Amino acid sequence: MTERNRIGSARRLVVKIGSALLTNDGRGLDVSALSGWVDQLAALSRQGVELVIVSSGSVAVGMSRLGWKVRPEQLHDLQAAAAVGQMGLVQTWEAQFQCHDRHTAQVLLTHDDLSDRKRYLNARSTLRALLDVGVIPIVNENDTVVTDEIRFGDNDTLGALVANLVEADGLIILTDQSGLYEQDPRQNPEARLVTECRASDSSLDAMASGGSGVLGRGGMQTKVRAARLASRSGAFTVIVGGRLDGVITRLRDGEILGTLLLPEQERLAARKQWLASHLKTKGRLVLDEGAVRVVRQGGRSLLPVGVSGVQGQFRRGEMVTCVGPDGTEVARGLVNYDAVEAREIRGCSSDRIADVLGYVSDEEMIHRDNLVVV
Numbered sequence: 001m002t003e004r005n006r007i008g009s010a011r012r013l014v015v016k017i018g019s020a021l022l023t024n025d026g027r028g029l030d031v032s033a034l035s036g037w038v039d040q041l042a043a044l045s046r047q048g049v050e051l052v053i054v055s056s057g058s059v060a061v062g063m064s065r066l067g068w069k070v071r072p073e074q075l076h077d078l079q080a081a082a083a084v085g086q087m088g089l090v091q092t093w094e095a096q097f098q099c100h101d102r103h104t105a106q107v108l109l110t111h112d113d114l115s116d117r118k119r120y121l122n123a124r125s126t127l128r129a130l131l132d133v134g135v136i137p138i139v140n141e142n143d144t145v146v147t148d149e150i151r152f153g154d155n156d157t158l159g160a161l162v163a164n165l166v167e168a169d170g171l172i173i174l175t176d177q178s179g180l181y182e183q184d185p186r187q188n189p190e191a192r193l194v195t196e197c198r199a200s201d202s203s204l205d206a207m208a209s210g211g212s213g214v215l216g217r218g219g220m221q222t223k224v225r226a227a228r229l230a231s232r233s234g235a236f237t238v239i240v241g242g243r244l245d246g247v248i249t250r251l252r253d254g255e256i257l258g259t260l261l262l263p264e265q266e267r268l269a270a271r272k273q274w275l276a277s278h279l280k281t282k283g284r285l286v287l288d289e290g291a292v293r294v295v296r297q298g299g300r301s302l303l304p305v306g307v308s309g310v311q312g313q314f315r316r317g318e319m320v321t322c323v324g325p326d327g328t329e330v331a332r333g334l335v336n337y338d339a340v341e342a343r344e345i346r347g348c349s350s351d352r353i354a355d356v357l358g359y360v361s362d363e364e365m366i367h368r369d370n371l372v373v374v
């Protein structure tokens with residue numbers, strides 16, 4: 001598989017769209033551009049690709065609605081503009097996706113939501129629940145409540161954190177340039193486009209050192225940083241020109257557009273490492289000797305039949321510790337059943353789950369992709 005095929009085979013994508021693009025360089029919300037992206041995104045959604053959109057533009061749209069020509073400096077003015085603009089943004093996303101019979105949901109996040117463990121897990125469960133029912137979340141920073149210190153400062157970072165949160169395969173950043181150039185193309189129109197690179201490559205920092213456009217906040221620096229953050233959960237990042245005709249569809253078809261920034265590690269390994277370090281464990285599953293052997297060998301799922309005890313409280317999707325009969329930790333993983341269900345099906349063969357619970361969510365207690373041997 002060539003690296004570009006990753007884009008076509010991705011099943012879950014976060015798409016981040018910057019202010020300059022969404023507002024046609026500040027002239028007000030560009031409904032026709034937005035409808036062009038929605039046509040392409042709705043087609044992906046029909047193919048079963050799960051999508052989260054991180055949409056900037058609340059401040060820029062608000063400024064244009066209020067007739068403000070210059071970005072205000074005062075925080076409360078910025079927040080007022082954001083409150084006005086966010087209405088226009090979500091109304092437009094909703095109306096455009098409705099033309100394709102797709103539901104959207106507004107999700108506003110702050111830095112606190114992602115650094116506080118409980119809120120992090122809540123945001124994660126909500127986004128997963130929305131994706132499970134085929135809704136397309138439209139995410140932005142909650143600009144009206146954040147203060148200077150806790151602002152993400154830019155939606156590139158937010159896009160990467162959301163990619164981590166939903167464990168996306170990739171992050172697509174649509175911007176006003178065709179991708180990352182070796183130098184800021186506004187300063188050097190001869191600069192060459194970087195088509196592919198490891199996100200960790202330190203030479204990217206010097207290339208991205210130019211500032212941002214008038215409306216954007218991060219420039220390329222925050223996009224490179226976002227690619228590095230996204231790569232921690234194994235996601236690739238594409239930085240690409242949002243004004244290119246049919247850009248998302250063409251990327252999916254394998255056309256070499258924009259800049260592809262790749263994670264260092266294979267997705268599964270990176271994701272497992274990230275899971276182990278980011279999610280606090282909630283409860284414990286006690287495994288019998290046979291299950292301990294199977295799990296230690298690696299590459300196998302944990303089935304309910306190998307679980308002899310369930311300790312503590314946890315919900316489906318949370319991280320639990322797996323211990324052997326003597327209490328030694330063997331592995332950690334995201335459990336497919338909550339604690340009450342797990343108690344009922346422990347020791348059962350998978351074909352009996354339906355008899356015991358009346359339904360089957362999954363055959364495994366923990367799927368091998370979600371199991372990290374320690």
Ligand SMILES: Nc1ncnc2c1ncn2[C@@H]1O[C@H](COP(=O)(O)OP(=O)(O)O)[C@@H](O)[C@H]1O
Nearest residue numbers: 018019175181183184210212213216217218219
């Ligand atoms: N090496 C580079 N390659 C491409 N663009 C760069 C580079 N360095 C700085 N830039 C600037 O970054 C801008 C895009 O960032 P930004 O204005 O924050 O956009 P967005 O609103 O899409 O986040 C470009 O318009 C460009 O002037």
Ligand SMILES: N[C@@H](CCC(=O)OP(=O)(O)O)C(=O)O
Nearest residue numbers: 019056057058059154155217
């Ligand atoms: N939350 C802000 C984000 C601003 C921002 O990051 O803009 P950009 O650099 O264009 O993605 C807004 O919606 O205006």
